[in-house]
Amino acid sequence: MKFIMSEGFYAFVSGPMVWVAFLVFIFGSAYRVYKIISGLKKEAVVLPYMSFKYSLRSIAHWATPFGTVNWRRHPIMTVVTFLFHFCLIVTPVFLLAHNILWLRAWHIKWWTLPEGLADFMTLLVMLCCLFFLLRRLIEREVKFVTYPSDFFILTIVFLPFFTGFLAYHQLFLPYKALIITHILFGEIMLMAIPFTRLAHMLFSVFTRAYTGSEFGMVRHARDW
Amino acid sequence: MAAVAETKEVKKIIDLGLEEGAKKLTPERIEKTINNALTAMGGARLDAYVSTCIHCGLCSEACHYYLSHDGDPHFSPVGKVKQTMWEILKHKGRVSPAAIKQMAEIAYTECNLCRRCSMYCPFGIDIAYLISSVRRMCHLLGVTPQYLQDTAHSHSATMNQMWLKQDEWIDTLFWQEDDYRREIKNLTIPLDKEGADIMYSVIGPEPKFLAMLIGNAAKIMHVAGVNWTFPSFDGWDNSDMAMFSGDQEIMGRVKRAHFEAAMRLKVKRIVMGECGHAFRSVYDVGNRWFGWKMPPVPIIHAIQFYYELIKEGRLKIVKKFKEPVTLHDPCNVVRGRGLQEMARYVINAICEDFREMSPNREHNFCCAAGGGVINCGPPWKMKRMEGNRVKAEQMKATGARIVITPCHNCHSGLEDIIGYYKLGMRTKFISDILVDAIEVPEAMKVKK
Numbered sequence: 001m002k003f004i005m006s007e008g009f010y011a012f013v014s015g016p017m018v019w020v021a022f023l024v025f026i027f028g029s030a031y032r033v034y035k036i037i038s039g040l041k042k043e044a045v046v047l048p049y050m051s052f053k054y055s056l057r058s059i060a061h062w063a064t065p066f067g068t069v070n071w072r073r074h075p076i077m078t079v080v081t082f083l084f085h086f087c088l089i090v091t092p093v094f095l096l097a098h099n100i101l102w103l104r105a106w107h108i109k110w111w112t113l114p115e116g117l118a119d120f121m122t123l124l125v126m127l128c129c130l131f132f133l134l135r136r137l138i139e140r141e142v143k144f145v146t147y148p149s150d151f152f153i154l155t156i157v158f159l160p161f162f163t164g165f166l167a168y169h170q171l172f173l174p175y176k177a178l179i180i181t182h183i184l185f186g187e188i189m190l191m192a193i194p195f196t197r198l199a200h201m202l203f204s205v206f207t208r209a210y211t212g213s214e215f216g217m218v219r220h221a222r223d224w
Numbered sequence: 225m226a227a228v229a230e231t232k233e234v235k236k237i238i239d240l241g242l243e244e245g246a247k248k249l250t251p252e253r254i255e256k257t258i259n260n261a262l263t264a265m266g267g268a269r270l271d272a273y274v275s276t277c278i279h280c281g282l283c284s285e286a287c288h289y290y291l292s293h294d295g296d297p298h299f300s301p302v303g304k305v306k307q308t309m310w311e312i313l314k315h316k317g318r319v320s321p322a323a324i325k326q327m328a329e330i331a332y333t334e335c336n337l338c339r340r341c342s343m344y345c346p347f348g349i350d351i352a353y354l355i356s357s358v359r360r361m362c363h364l365l366g367v368t369p370q371y372l373q374d375t376a377h378s379h380s381a382t383m384n385q386m387w388l389k390q391d392e393w394i395d396t397l398f399w400q401e402d403d404y405r406r407e408i409k410n411l412t413i414p415l416d417k418e419g420a421d422i423m424y425s426v427i428g429p430e431p432k433f434l435a436m437l438i439g440n441a442a443k444i445m446h447v448a449g450v451n452w453t454f455p456s457f458d459g460w461d462n463s464d465m466a467m468f469s470g471d472q473e474i475m476g477r478v479k480r481a482h483f484e485a486a487m488r489l490k491v492k493r494i495v496m497g498e499c500g501h502a503f504r505s506v507y508d509v510g511n512r513w514f515g516w517k518m519p520p521v522p523i524i525h526a527i528q529f530y531y532e533l534i535k536e537g538r539l540k541i542v543k544k545f546k547e548p549v550t551l552h553d554p555c556n557v558v559r560g561r562g563l564q565e566m567a568r569y570v571i572n573a574i575c576e577d578f579r580e581m582s583p584n585r586e587h588n589f590c591c592a593a594g595g596g597v598i599n600c601g602p603p604w605k606m607k608r609m610e611g612n613r614v615k616a617e618q619m620k621a622t623g624a625r626i627v628i629t630p631c632h633n634c635h636s637g638l639e640d641i642i643g644y645y646k647l648g649m650r651t652k653f654i655s656d657i658l659v660d661a662i663e664v665p666e667a668m669k670v671k672k
Contacts, residue, residue, distance in 0.1 A: 032275075039268025045512045046269060062346055069587060070282060070344040077282070081346075141290070142281040144297030145306050150279050203276040204347045211348030218508065218518075220562030221586050223343050 005176050013183045021187035028194030029202050036203065051213040058212020059205065061224040068224035077135075084128035087121040088157070092186070094118070097168075122165045129158040149197070156192050159185040239603045241370030242325050249321035249365060258317030261361045270357065273349045274313065277302065283351060286344035288589045289334055292613040299611070301341035301351045304330050308358040328367045331358040333604045334611065337468070337595035338555040343586060352595075356470070363470030371601025375465040378428070380474045383481050384461035385428030394456055396431040400439040409670050411446045413438070416489065417453035423491040423521075424452050425482060427463035427499045427632055434632075437497060440655040444530075447664055448538040452495075459485025462496050463632075464505035468596025472513060479510025486521040493522040495529045498653045500556030500631035501594055508560060525557050527630050530654060531566040534573050541573050542663040548577040549652075550624035552638060553588035554631030570654060571628060574661040579622045589615050591629070593637020608637070609644040616645035627651045 003009055040046045061067045071078040092098060094113045103109050113121070132154055136146045163182035166172060192198055215223035262270070284290050284300035297303045308327040311319060319327075337352040345351065362368060368376075378387045394415070401413045414420065424445070430437050445452045454460055459481040466474035483506075486494050496502060503525050511519045533539040551571055557563045564585040571578050581588060592612035597604070615638070619627055627642070629635040629651050642649045 036268050036272050039266055039271065043266040043268055044515070048517050058348065062348075070285075070346070073285060074282065139281065140295055141284040141297040141300045141303065142279070144300070145279045145281060145302050147279070197275060197278055200276045200278050200347060203272050207272055207276050208346075208348040211342050211350060214350075215342075215559075219560050221559050221564075223348060223586075 004180055005174065010176070010180055013180055013187065017184075017187055021190045025190040025193055028191070029199075032194050032199060033202055033206075036206070046210060049213055049218060050210065051217040054213045054216025055209030056212075057216055058223050059208050062208055070224075080128050080131050083124055084132075087125045087128075091118055091121045091125065091161075119165070119168060122161050122168075125161045126158060126165065129154055129161075153192070153196050153198055156185075156189050156196070156198070160189050235607075237329075237603050237607065239329075239369050239600070241368050241373050242328050245328075245365065245367035246321045246325040249324060249367070251318060251320065254319060254321065254324060254365060255317040257364050258312060258319075258361050261357075261364055262317070265357060265360075269350075269353065270309075273354060274310070276347050277305075277345075277349055278347075280346070283341040283345045283349075286341040288336075288340075288592055288614050289611040291589075292611050292615075299334060301335075301345075304335055305351060305354050309354050312358070312361070324362065324365055324367050327358055328362040328369070331355050331362060332369050332372065333597055333600050333607055335595060336555070336590045336592055336597050338590035339559050340555065340587070340590060343559070359468070359470035360472070361470070368469050369600040369604070371603075372465060372469050372596050372599045375599050376469045376471050376474055379464065379466050379478050380471075383458035383478060385463045385465060386432040388428060388431055388461075390457070393431055393460060396435050397438065397454060400435055400442060404439045404443055405670070407670060408443060408446055408664065408668050411442055413442045414453040415456045417451075419490050420451050420453040421492050422450060422452040423486045423489050423494045424454055424497070425460055425462040425485075425494055425502075426497040427502050428461045429463075429632060430497060437653065437655060440653075440659045441497060443659050443664075444533070444539070444655065444662070447662055447668065448533045450533075450538075453489060453491065455485040455489060457485065459483075459488075462494075462502040462506055463499065464502060464510070465596055465599050467505045467509055468501070468599070475505065475510065476513040479506060479513065482506060483510070483514075483520055491521070493524060494519075495524055496526060498526045498630040498632065498635075498655060500554040500560070501596075501633055504556040504560050525561060525563060525630075527557060527563045527567045527570060527654065530570045530658060534570060539658075540663040541661050543661050545575040545626075545657045545661060546577070547626055548579055548622075548624040549575045549626040549628050549657075550579045550581050550619065550622040551584075552581065552591065552619075552627055552629045552631075552634050553585055554629065554634045555588075555590055555594060557631065558588065559586050567630060567654075570658075574654075574657050575628075577624075579624045581618050581622055583618075589618055591615065591631075591634040591637035591641075593640070594631070594633040598633055598637050598640075605640065609640060612637075612641055613645070616641050616647060619649060620645075620647050625649055628654055628657070630654050 065078055065082045066072050094111050095118050096112045096115055099109060099112050136142050136150060160182060163178055163185055167175060167178035167182050193201055211223055215221050281300060281302060283302050287299060287301050289299040293299045308330055311323065335355045337356060339352045341351045342348055375385055378385055382388060397413045401411060404411045424441060426438060462482050464475050464478050466478060506519055506523050549571065551567060553564055592608050592615065597608060627638055627649055629638055630653060635651050635653065639651050
């Protein structure tokens with residue numbers, strides 16, 4: 001605990017480690033996307049069938065809550081999924097505390113969420129994580145395809161929000177310990193994105209676009 | 225942890241192709257073959273799909289096997305991928321002969337490659353592609369269902385699915401021509417007519433045991449005044465079970481013979497009979513094997529052809545079919561080519577009482593026969609029946625007497641389901657109804 005709360009460790013996680021995390025995230029993601037796209041050139045039967053129009057058509061349907069048959073079949077899952085992903089991305093990007101850091105470091109600023117709302121959205125992310133956890137433990141078809149890695153990535157996503165929430169409310173542990181672990185878990189999540197199945201953040205748009213293109217351009221059918 | 229939550233009810237089915245094939249395997253051979261196959265596949269699509277799948281299980285309800293087995297997760301699309309491809313990747317190809325046999329059973333007899341699940345996966349993961357890749361590996365390992373393999377052998381040796389010899393093919397055409405001349409004056413089935421507008425192609429089972437369908441086609445062509453021809457030589461069969469056994473090399477040879485027949489006859493386009501998998505093989509798969517983005521000769525399915533003939537007034541409907549009918553949308557021409565509205569146009573034109581199934585169009589349930597599953601033969605029939613209870617319920621709910629199935633696999637598959645679940649219905653091809661609905665000009669009729 002002493003080490004975690006030390007000035008040196010704080011300076012490390014809030015300084016060089018931030019750079020490392022962002023660089024790993026950005027270059028790791030670029031590398032993985034590059035690998036897939038260059039690999040697809042070899043496979044030859046994918047890229048010629050990509051269609052911008054039909055990619056967008058498919059993505060638009062699937063990015064709309066209740067915009068597809070399967071979203072309509074699972075109303076609770078749909079609401080949770082959309083809320084979760086929206087809050088997951090919007091909260092950290094527009095959080096006051098984060099924006100102050102950007103302002104101090106690089107003198108850049110953008111919109112800021114009201115603190116109460118951001119707090120509520122953080123709570124939502126955690127509740128959604130809990131929902132996903134229960135779903136993995138209870139629903140037969142999900143349980144069957146659940147691996148330890150699924151709990152692991154769920155935890156990776158949960159922890160930055162959980163520690164951020166505790167730090168904001170200054171609960172349980174000294175603020176400093178909370179903020180340091182929060183930063184650390186945030187960095188771990190960023191770095192995990194390209195190298196775990198959190199990579200669906202990078203690839204899902206391509207897989208959807210490809211299927212949308214095949215269904216639209218070749219098969220003249222809907223894929224939603 | 226929580227990996228295998230429940231045990232699947234095991235019913236031992238003996239298939240000599242799988243049993244004997246697995247006996248010849250060694251772990252070393254399996255590892256080498258699988259890794260060679262993975263390299264040859266390129267791996268980018270596989271990598272993207274496997275990295276993207278978040279194991280959410282939302283594809284489950286897409287699958288008729290899953291629904292018919294009351295939500296047994298072994299039968300969900302992702303559950304089947306878990307038991308096959310994920311296992312292979314997890315162990316880097318180091319899996320036992322017994323595991324390969326089990327994977328072959330799943331890939332060949334528990335998935336119809338109908339692609340309904342791609343419409344339910346939020347990421348659009350092509351699960352049929354993953355299962356096809358498993359089949360490819362099983363084929364390379366020589367672990368394929370015996371009946372399906374026999375069909376692939378037939379394709380290889382005779383360029384058709386049914387071990388038909390050339391003289392039998394030509395003789396069947398003459399026989400059908402002769403038969404129909406009792407009704408239609410001077411009806412001909414033209415052979416090798418160079419420069420005809422249309423080459424008509426069929427699947428091997430038509431001359432083998434559904435020859436009247438060739439007669440039906442001839443009547444439709446004759447009455448509509450179509451300039452058409454059949455090839456007398458190899459290439460008349462458009463079917464392709466090698467595509468489903470994982471034998472892409474034979475699949476390619478068969479497709480090449482088919483396209484070359486059309487090119488040799490210098491036809492403007494190919495029209496094919498009411499078959500779904502054959503359509504997929506020429507419209508979507510075979511052309512890609514040769515590097516053509518789309519088929520080198522325009523190819524249309526019978527549904528579209530009938531639609532054009534009726535719409536353009538070349539066929540006049542005078543006697544509508546009276547019994548209540550419903551339509552089974554075949555995956556390969558609906559999810560595979562979007563012919564759902566044309567099919568409805570044709571059926572409404574020739575039938576008085578058309579009733580929709582629910583779900584329908586792209587969302588229709590699969591017949592459980594396609595994707596080579598029915599071709600795995602008698603050992604697997606009961607599995608096919610038990611795996612598609614939802615289809616029986618869906619058909620029964622329409623209250624129709626006739627199920628129109630513009631696809632051979634669906635046709636045979638649904639006939640089995642109707643029998644097994646005692647639905648008291650019958651299946652018909654569109655042409656079965658169409659030939660009796662059209663007006664035959666007096667001048668064409670044989671005076672009795």
